[in-house]
Amino acid sequence: MIDVMLYLGAFLLLCGSAFTLLAAIGILRLPDLYTRMHAASKAGAVGGGMVLLAVALVCFEGAVALRAIIGVLFLLLTTPVSAHLLARASHRAGYIPNKITVLDEIQTIKKSQSGP
Amino acid sequence: MSGAAFMDLATSIALVMLGVALLLSVIRIVIGPTLPDRVLALDLLTVVALAFVGAIAIRTGLMLYLDIAIALSLLGFLATIAFARYIMTRPAPGAADREKTK
Amino acid sequence: MNLLLLTIVLALIWAAISGSFSGLNLLLGTAIAIVALYLLRDFVTKPRALRQLRRIASLALLFVYELVVSAIRVAIVVLTPNLRAALRPAIVAVPLTVKSDAEITLLANLITLTPGTLSIDVSKDRSVLYVHVLTLSTREALIADIATGFEAKVKAVFA
Structure with a gap:
């Protein structure tokens, strides 16, 4: 039983680390701020959450496991909020998306309002 | 292979992967090119550090590390919020010129 | 009633995070929950959690x-x-x-x-x-x- 938990925890730990690594690769390879945000917010949250779940699985202690799970919930709640805040702040401050962006409806709406 | 030995191997591999991730996000912080890019990379850096501390907690069996990890994620969240407000108050370089030509 | 429920939930979360369910710690958690809810009093809408x-x-x-x-x-x-x-x-x-x-x-x-x-x-x-x-x-x-x-x-x- 303990062995099964350990194998499962090791699997979760490896998956979480792999996702975190992929988030870091994404933040380096993707072309602009807004696409990078996808990598950091999703892969980052899943990676960190999986590692915390692995800790919860292998600690064999109720209080510690509960704390780790609350940590996961906290991570899942805060990551989208901070990504959203950063995206909103950057767009309002005037950081424009990369040229390969096919459509930017915030820009077009602002232009049509300030037009006539 | 017993569970404990496998766990030992898994934490080693995980620590290597997380180390590379840490390095990659530091590269993004250094090359920028804009302030939000760096803030985003810092945000990811705290998540990577959280995973790192989690892996260390499993490897050493010291669950006190978990508290550090949770406090770190709190701190990263607050830092990103503060940075977002700061970015909002400062127009992007070049944004003012674009406003004029419109 | 809803605020009472929210206070209890927050106190329990506090106890879970700090890892001890002793009476004193629960009291401390309740105090922190009351302060937090007082600070956020304008934003707390009525939770209808139980039914849904x-x-x-x-x-x-x-x-x-x-x-x-x-x-x-x-x-x-x-x-x-x-x-x-x-x-x-x-x-x-x-x-x-x-x-x-x-x-x-x-x-x-x-x-x-x-x-x-x-x-x-x-x-x-x-x-x-x-x-x-x-x-x-x-x-x-x-x-x-x-x-x-x-x-x-x-x-x-x-x-």
Whole structure:
């Protein structure tokens, strides 16, 4: 039983680390701020959450496991909020998306309002 | 292979992967090119550090590390919020010129 | 009554985080919960959690599933050799039918953690949510996707 938990925890730990690594690769390879945000917010949250779940699985202690799970919930709640805040702040401050962006409806709406 | 030995191997591999991730996000912080890019990379850096501390907690069996990890994620969240407000108050370089030509 | 429930929940979360359910620690947690709720008194709306617990659970399950799918999708995109050909980023204005702050917040957070989408901004009159998409197929397909998926679920939770 303990062995099964350990194998499962090791699997979760490896998956979480792999996702975190992929988030870091994404933040380096993707072309602009807004696409990078996808990598950091999703892969980052899943990676960190999986590692915390692995800790919860292998600690064999109720209080510690509960704390780790609350940590996961906290991570899942805060990551989208901070990504959203950063995206909103950057767009309002005037950081424009990369040229390969096919459509930017915030820009077009602002232009049509300030037009006539 | 017993569970404990496998766990030992898994934490080693995980620590290597997380180390590379840490390095990659530091590269993004250094090359920028804009302030939000760096803030985003810092945000990811705290998540990577959280995973790192989690892996260390499993490897050493010291669950006190978990508290550090949770406090770190709190701190990263607050830092990103503060940075977002700061970015909002400062127009992007070049944004003012674009406003004029419109 | 609702505030009392919220206080108890917050005190229990405090006890869980600090790892001890002793009487003194629960008292401290309750004190912190009361202070937090007093500071946030204008923002705390009436929670109707008990009645809609099952709908919330179904939403949470869907959310976890979508989250893992989205992480895998992002991972695949990141590992594509020819990155620029795989990407079709776009910012789309999605019309909102949900109105309250809580609903919009929940929807925006769900959108951020689902495959290929990230919410950026809400228009001043709260009728449009601006969503950044990693790989756009068509604008209409995306809007229909959000309206029939998460927006319907969010509405059911708050109905």
